[in-house]
Amino acid sequence: MTLKDLAKELGLSPTTVSRALNGFPEVSEATRKRVVAAADAYGYRPNMRARSLATGRAMAIGHVLPLSSEHEMMNPVFADFVAGAGEIYAKAGYDMLISIVAEAEQARAYEEFKHKGSVDGIIVHAPRMGDPRINLITEVDIPFVVHGRASQSDVPYSWVDMNNQRAFQRATTHLLDLGHRRIALVNGLENMDFAIRRRRGFEAAHEARGVPHDDSLKFSGEMTEQFGHDTTRALLARPDAPTAIISSSMIPGIGIRRAIREAGLEMGRDVSVIIHDDDLSYLPNGGDEPLFTATRSSVRDAGRRAARMLLDIITSGDTTPRTDLLEAELILGPSTGPAPVAARMTDIS
Amino acid sequence: MTLKDLAKELGLSPTTVSRALNGFPEVSEATRKRVVAAADAYGYRPNMRARSLATGRAMAIGHVLPLSSEHEMMNPVFADFVAGAGEIYAKAGYDMLISIVAEAEQARAYEEFKHKGSVDGIIVHAPRMGDPRINLITEVDIPFVVHGRASQSDVPYSWVDMNNQRAFQRATTHLLDLGHRRIALVNGLENMDFAIRRRRGFEAAHEARGVPHDDSLKFSGEMTEQFGHDTTRALLARPDAPTAIISSSMIPGIGIRRAIREAGLEMGRDVSVIIHDDDLSYLPNGGDEPLFTATRSSVRDAGRRAARMLLDIITSGDTTPRTDLLEAELILGPSTGPAPVAARMTDIS
């Protein structure tokens, strides 16, 4: 059933039918009712490809994420972000196109998106420090919003991001105010933008409280359980072991828990641990475990906001860069001051 | 730069240029070379919408997942599956469309996909027992492949799935052969197809070895850490506590570990635990923890296979249902026979 068929059935011209269906003002209410009823009855669905070709709008948004981040904490985060964005697109009648592209082919990917005309806008995921993609996509001249930020980028651009610095500053301050003076930071690789901001927050908290921060307590690596485990093991074996640890993500957090247990220590009593997780839904805080604290914010909401921002840019045509910084919702749970860690250790070989 | 522009530049007709670019045989090698070179030089990219309209092929695949499964173990699994599928699509020049649709709107979603002409085929995720979507989509008459299976469906359909029954049968057999006689199963909700199959495998192993399986040792619930924790806690408090536990997923597995530790027991010594995870990359088995065993298979590979299957169905036009059952790659790690659990327990209040 095409528009033409429907028009023939109704004894009208395709134009009128089109206008009636698309809510143009110049069609009479009577005809509109007839047309809509008939369209409904015949189960008519406009062909988007044809409409796209005629209007120039694809009614689709592309999400691009670099293949290289497949083993980062990106995986679950990405899924949630996309779910949130998808919600908004669905409401607005847009489709969502996902493409996972190797670093080297990013430039081509954007160009293709543009020239193939398959999307009206793009969401860029997992930016690095000074990510070259920002420049690439700006040149291609297609509306886009970055999920996260890319420090040191020389061109202005639109983004939606969590306030990573603030979240870590608050978490760190919390520990400092409890009396902790040696706090370790288990962070992601510093080529990821968020990792740098988190470290800055960690340091800022120290500076604000006049407590020196020891570089030998700051670690950055791939966010695996192994990394959390080994780092913590080594930390606890030191004569100047920290009394608290802040983990940048859930996964190394699991390793941290394990290492603490292996050392014969107890979380929340001997060592305070804060595990930051962008979306706690994966690892609900059991409550009865002495897991010290956790920070929380909704990635899904970030997805929704990014989608709304992009759609607005597209429909308004106003491409002046806009930004949206989401405050993390911190859950700073059952707390305790510093304990003489080293004294309580049994065997960590 | 459109085909017409390019043709004009070359002093050829659009037809010839099209044929040259699309590898039709009747064009001379000389012209083809010229055309290809020019296309390259000008950075010409065919407009997919126009091509789609002309050919009737959308060159895109839709992935539909029900909104209801957002809090299932679906999240990370979905991300990986999609990454694998995306790889194949990219190579074949297809786009990937994702839509997250509420249960109630599934029927309409498929119809829209079909009539809007935005995709050539669909991948259905997270099927339930006798999932009605299978019938819906079959009626709509668009090629599709199901990721997982929906038992009790009356129509035949194509699917790619893990051999969940076999994986759990093997894991259970492993424990039985070590001498365990009371094994608990911490499983997902049984409206999910895989949960049922896993239980069947668990039971089949017992039957094959002539060991009775106790219904009071089988649990099914939402796969949260809390569920794993509470179940294990209660299990260990029983006078007839099991000597081994099999967990259907990583997340409750974390709770299981915690409950065992809280009970003053040690995994792999006092209680043998097998945590099944479709993709261990999220929780690398540390190796030095007495985590007993784990099963492993690549969700990403399943995504690749499903994508290939669907593309083949589409291009060949042969819609006779095909199936692909992937064997899980089991890692049945450091093992131990049963220990008198109850005797070793300290305090679990």
Added chain:
DNA sequence: CTGAAAGCGCTAACAC
């Protein structure tokens, strides 16, 4: 081997 012409299904001037 190449080109002219028609059309995919829809929208958007421009008339009436």
Added chain:
DNA sequence: GTGTTAGCGCTTTCAG
């Protein structure tokens, strides 16, 4: 208010 006429950019008969 409604219809007519051109396209959107590409593929595909059908001629030559």
